[in-house]
Amino acid sequence: MDNFSFQCITKLCFGKDQQKKIGARIQPFAKKVLLVYGGGSIKKSGLYDEVVASLTEAGIAHVELSGVQANPTYEKVLEGIEIAKKEQVQMILAVGGGSVIDTSKAIAIGFYEADAWSFFEKGGEPSNVLPIATVLTIPAAGSEVSPDAVITYKGRKLGFSSQKIRPVVSVINPEIFFTLPKNQIANGVTDMMSHIFERYFTQTTHTELIDSLCEATLRTIMRNALILMKDPKNYDAWSEVALGGSFAHNGLLGCGRIQDWGCHGMEHELSAHDDRVPHGAGLAVLTPNWMKYVYKENPQMFLQFATNVMEVTLDRDTEKTILRGIDKLRDFFSTIGQPATLTELGIGNAPLAEMANKCVGNGYTGNFKPLYQEDVHNIYKMSL
């Protein structure tokens, strides 16, 4: 186990009707908030009305920024910053999924900093940020508990991380997810599983507790995802998946180990090449191929994955067990409706060598096995 520091300040408010108490929850922080959301789905579902009623009841005024879309843009962030400053709000309340929450995080920075985008470009620590609260509508990105945000500007999709932009309050009510279409469930589940894989696969040794917490969370997410594919209004299954999705990305499962993040790096290029490629679907295509490409770097780790996560019966032939584990993961992704190839994703003709170049820049991606341009290109080709 490596040395580490871990802190997650987010207050998680979980369960039925929690969105109706959001006003009281954020009263200590603000008398006026900027309410950020996407399209009309929260109006159709009644969630918008519930949140606004709760704010009113708590005596909290609000102004709005709506129309945040997938792969959220800095233009939208600038729009939000302008409203937030003009209206002198004291907090951002994001009602949505990762895109809405990430937009809110960037606005929270830009309220105090003249150039929020520069943090995405160059890193650094904002002097101050507005506090952020969230009501989650899609469990997937984990942004409701994470210190991360990803924003697109001038053709570049960049991430920024700071403990200061972790939400202070996040509401997760599994009932809100009942109307999500199956492909969004599948993409969310794949993304949260990948958040765990990126932490789980490591060359750091003596990581027994966190390993076993990763394994338990992965098994629980997979088991309950299968229930949701048949019964998307199952409250109990949603509870397990949504809570698992938050634990997957609040940092806990990355304590004391070098993390990988190669698959996320490689997937970014797929979605950048064609923004109709859902992040989750791209990860589902790449991850099993990444596993086949890298497992020889540390067969024991993949043996552990095969037996403890994929519940493969141990065979005396180690390689057989490992490959069965990877095949079982591929089967799982197929069962929840994910594609298995770039061709199925509709990008079979993509310029793979060039994308591999962009992925690694002048260096490499991933840590379990550092992947150079040729490696990424190979994994892309395996994925055709």
Add this chain to the structure above:
Amino acid sequence: MDNFSFQCITKLCFGKDQQKKIGARIQPFAKKVLLVYGGGSIKKSGLYDEVVASLTEAGIAHVELSGVQANPTYEKVLEGIEIAKKEQVQMILAVGGGSVIDTSKAIAIGFYEADAWSFFEKGGEPSNVLPIATVLTIPAAGSEVSPDAVITYKGRKLGFSSQKIRPVVSVINPEIFFTLPKNQIANGVTDMMSHIFERYFTQTTHTELIDSLCEATLRTIMRNALILMKDPKNYDAWSEVALGGSFAHNGLLGCGRIQDWGCHGMEHELSAHDDRVPHGAGLAVLTPNWMKYVYKENPQMFLQFATNVMEVTLDRDTEKTILRGIDKLRDFFSTIGQPATLTELGIGNAPLAEMANKCVGNGYTGNFKPLYQEDVHNIYKMSL
């Protein structure tokens, strides 16, 4: 899964040499601290010098309260409050185990509140508290991440809980535990296991993720405790046990479920009757008997415990599997040197009926099966 809110604000700084950076870690909070510790062991080990050097380096002045003992008293708390007020410190830095940290928490309340003891007597929420930091010397009580404190005054040992008294920074360096005697290791391990049992055994249904996290943490603690009994300077084993001990009591493993706390309630009376009874040893005696007494209330939960925690092979006879699980737990406690009976604990002649009376007051203890006076008395008699 029940509705819940969860937040743990403590920044955990884990690993080698972390105590040498405590000054820099707490610099944002204080220019002057009250350093609280127990006896001379931290001076002998060099830890005291390291902490003081780190404070000096960070330009933080300190005053001291030493001599905190097991089952910490309110008299000592009052002594600390007086120093803290007179010296106008801005933070409490606890260097020790649960007793030192709990004392510090009570001082943190009493710095602002005229009558800190009243919170232990009657509950309530302190208006304000001093921030608390800790350097852990014994992993056991989990107080380094918990919102709880237990203080003794005028023959009463009372607990108080408030999110405000969670430490803001806690250092855990496994190297600091290398010199702990085996009985203290065993008592610490038993206490942390009990913190998980009290949360794990529940009648709440659909608690799959948290169940599996409890099980993973219990297995890891037990496996590594066995290593420590043979090799108490094993850094890796200590890392797993100490991290497990913090997760056991930071609240995470209690999310969304009704908790029990019957064994802790029953054990309190043992230590109150004779304060030479270590809390961990008392729990080791009572827990397997509690299990035998209550398992029929929910055999499935105990079947799950037997197979998933104690790794008993499932038998077609459910009861056989359950009892094997409980026996394996008893064997584990014996292996780490814990007593199995009140007689071995030296309190075979204790007034059990009277203690059972005190334990339940006018009501009951525990939630998995509410235990009335007769039940507690029965479990005490089973433990003779």
